[in-house]
Amino acid sequence: MKELASGAGAKVVDVVNQQLTKPTQTYVGKGKLGELLEIVKREKIDTIICDDELKPTQQLNLENALPGTKVIDRTALILHIFASRAQTHEGRLQVDLAQHEYLLPRLAGQWTHLERLGGGIGTRGPGESQIETDRRLARNRIAKLKKDIEKVRKHRQRYRQRRKRSNLPIVSLVGYTNAGKSTLLNTLASSAVTAENKLFSTLDPITRKISIRNGKEILLTDTVGFIQKLPTSLIAAFRATLEEAEEADLLIHVSDISHPNRSEHCHAVNEVLGNLGLTDKPKIGVLNKIDLFPKNYQAHEDTSLIKLMDQFDQTVFCSAETGFGIGELINVIECKISEY
Numbered sequence: 001m002k003e004l005a006s007g008a009g010a011k012v013v014d015v016v017n018q019q020l021t022k023p024t025q026t027y028v029g030k031g032k033l034g035e036l037l038e039i040v041k042r043e044k045i046d047t048i049i050c051d052d053e054l055k056p057t058q059q060l061n062l063e064n065a066l067p068g069t070k071v072i073d074r075t076a077l078i079l080h081i082f083a084s085r086a087q088t089h090e091g092r093l094q095v096d097l098a099q100h101e102y103l104l105p106r107l108a109g110q111w112t113h114l115e116r117l118g119g120g121i122g123t124r125g126p127g128e129s130q131i132e133t134d135r136r137l138a139r140n141r142i143a144k145l146k147k148d149i150e151k152v153r154k155h156r157q158r159y160r161q162r163r164k165r166s167n168l169p170i171v172s173l174v175g176y177t178n179a180g181k182s183t184l185l186n187t188l189a190s191s192a193v194t195a196e197n198k199l200f201s202t203l204d205p206i207t208r209k210i211s212i213r214n215g216k217e218i219l220l221t222d223t224v225g226f227i228q229k230l231p232t233s234l235i236a237a238f239r240a241t242l243e244e245a246e247e248a249d250l251l252i253h254v255s256d257i258s259h260p261n262r263s264e265h266c267h268a269v270n271e272v273l274g275n276l277g278l279t280d281k282p283k284i285g286v287l288n289k290i291d292l293f294p295k296n297y298q299a300h301e302d303t304s305l306i307k308l309m310d311q312f313d314q315t316v317f318c319s320a321e322t323g324f325g326i327g328e329l330i331n332v333i334e335c336k337i338s339e340y
Contacts, residue, residue, distance in 0.1 A: 001051045001074070004227075008081050013043050026061045027054060033065055040069050049077055053231065056106045075102055075231040090152050097145040098231070104138045107131055156243065168209070169218045169337045172245045174273065175254035176265035177225025180288040182206075184254060184320035185222045188330070207244075212334045221248065228268040235275065242276055250336050251283045253312065258292035263308055270311070284332055285312030291319035 002012050016039070018032045026033055027050055039045060047070045048062070054073040062071045072080075079099050086092045173181040189208035207221045221244050235242070245251060251273075255266055273279055287309070290297075309315045316332055318325030 001049070004074075004077055004081065005049055008077055008084075010047065010049070013045060014039055023052070023058065025058060026065055027052075027058045028062075033062075037066060040066055045069060047072065050074065052229075059106070074229060078227065078231060090149075093145060093148050093152065097142065097149060100138055100142050100145065102231075104135065104142070107134050107138065153243070166219075169249045170221065170247055171218050171250045171252060171333060171337070172221045172223055172248035173252050173254055174223055174245055174269060175225065175286075176256065176269055177227050179225065179254045179256040179259075179265070180320045181222050181225065181254045184252075184286065184288065184318075185220060187320045187323060187326055188220060212330050212337075216334065216337075218333070218337065221245075226269045226272045228264065230268070230272055235272070245273075245278060246276060248281065250333070251278065251281050252286055252333075253283055254286045254288050255308070256289050257287040257305070257317070258289045263304055266308055266311060282336060283312060284329075284336060285309065285315040286329060287315055287317050288320055290317045291322045291324060 002015070005012050016032065016036060018028050020029060028036065036048065048066065050071065050073045052073060053075045059071050059073065063069065079095065079102060082095045083099065086095045173185060175181050185206065185208060189210045207219055209217055210220050211217050223242065223245055253269060255262055259265060270279070314332055316325055316329045318329055
């Protein structure tokens, strides 16, 4: 959560935790609410971010209890980051849809004026309130975005059909955001795909043809990074993008071995793959960023790493940055592809 907040440009001043059997109308209990109010006044906080998706009433009640403070939830934060990263027409469409679907049930709590698509004279009925108008405009916008995304989806389907006719095996890179998938694609394909040390630097799938051994070629696709508690609205909006992984003959699950939460990250990716029905697809585990470990690091003595490795049919230690282990990875890809 702190990484997400920092990635959005926020300065994290304090972290407050509370265990509740169930969330309250203000998301936290009365005592914790008083504690938050003290922190807000003392540190002059202007934004509070909650690590869950808030109900519209919870967000409104929390803002009323903390006057002058903006309250956003995990979903809004992730949507903000996605919006700032979206570069292509397809990416912006998908983010726009997710934002509108998130905003629609929250219009009652905020004064929102949306672009009037297909409006004009006679579209506003007698006695219609501003909130009803905004809701209608939001639904119209959502309907239009879904039509536009469906066109993109069909275009991607035709593109994948052409790729299938080439009879080249398709391999997809999947993994937690910022695990190094784009850097690995660049190393394997000798390409120059944007690869930055930040969350969600890749939102659109990128495919490159690469040679492995004995003149054999494969199509390698980089996909959007996953994250813990990925909002369902984003999964739905990015369905056309995530379908790239569904069409793959082989998945390469890239994990940042140097991250302290690597096991949780791996579990989050497997959860999303399960939601997409890809649990049984052939998969290689790539434990990336081994160069960030000391030279005398003994992987076989790391019990948490052994548990992580047990989740894959086969694992490869590598560094996409330095090139270490890339030869072994290519050998493993070739062996796996030849099995199918």
